[in-house]
Amino acid sequence: xxxxxxxxxxxxxxxxxxxxxxxxxxxxxxxxAVGELYNRYGxxxxxLCIKYLKNKDExxxxxxxxxxxxxxxxxxxxxxxxxxxxxxxxxxxxLMELRKRQTQLKKDIExxxxxxxxxxxxxxxxxxxxxxxxxxMHAAIEMLSQDQKLCIDLFYFKNKxxxxxxxxxxxxxxxxxxxxxxxKRNLKIKMENLINEQTNK
Numbered sequence: 001x002x003x004x005x006x007x008x009x010x011x012x013x014x015x016x017x018x019x020x021x022x023x024x025x026x027x028x029x030x031x032x033a034v035g036e037l038y039n040r041y042g043x044x045x046x047x048l049c050i051k052y053l054k055n056k057d058e059x060x061x062x063x064x065x066x067x068x069x070x071x072x073x074x075x076x077x078x079x080x081x082x083x084x085x086x087x088x089x090x091x092x093x094x095l096m097e098l099r100k101r102q103t104q105l106k107k108d109i110e111x112x113x114x115x116x117x118x119x120x121x122x123x124x125x126x127x128x129x130x131x132x133x134x135x136x137m138h139a140a141i142e143m144l145s146q147d148q149k150l151c152i153d154l155f156y157f158k159n160k161x162x163x164x165x166x167x168x169x170x171x172x173x174x175x176x177x178x179x180x181x182x183x184k185r186n187l188k189i190k191m192e193n194l195i196n197e198q199t200n201k
Contacts, residue, residue, distance in 0.1 A: 018082035025074055034074070038067045041083065045090045052094035057163065061173070066093050140190035147171070148183030155180055 013021065013036040025033035042063055049059035049066075066089070079085045141149055150169060154160040160168065165176050 019079075022074060022079060022082060031071065034067060034070055037070070037082070037086075041086055042067065045086065048087065048090050049094055052091070053097060058097075062093060062097060066090050069093075136191055136194050137187075140187050140194055143190045144183055144186055147175075147179045148186060151176055151179040152183045152187065 013024075013032060016024065016033075016036065018037065018040075021033040021036055024030065045066055046059055046063050049062045050056055053059050053062060073089070077085070141152060144152065151165060151171070154165045154168060155162075162173060162176050165171065166173060169176070171179065
């Protein structure tokens with residue numbers, strides 16, 4: 001009996017207009033209505049995300065995130081024409097992701113400049129300073145947690161991408177981002193602490 005009801009609901013959703021699906025979701029909070037919207041427009045949103053993000057895997061993740069966000073955001077907005085609204089909504093999501101990516105890239109470049117301070121010393125008179133910086137950096141890395149140390153090593157010293165790190169470690173994308181972000185912050189703090197300790201000796 002229960003399965004037959006679900007079948008009827010499923011068929012009914014397919015006959016609903018977009019606005020009827022949204023109204024049904026607003027009234028019942030049944031995720032199936034949003035699921036039907038995904039069936040109708042998920043491929044279009046994927047194409048849009050690929051266009052902006054230039055990465056199919058990131059685009060797929062973004063589609064899932066966009067439709068997950070709809071479960072909350074549909075309750076906040078009055079929508080007249082869903083397809084047009086979804087286009088703008090998805091476009092804004094992608095632009096936000098690109099801004100985050102640019103911010104992260106800036107931080108990564110900053111860290112590489114900080115971590116690879118040895119590249120700033122090109123003359124022979126700075127060889128000892130180079131060695132000192134290398135030793136301090138490695139000592140600071142050893143003080144990181146195992147997960148942070150592993151991700152920092154793979155990303156900065158073995159030039160692995162986020163996806164490659166996920167495959168090597170088994171970490172999720174969010175875990176890799178978290179370990180790198182926290183690792184970078186902790187590495188800078190620990191290097192500063194080590195330098196201060198050496199200076200005060």
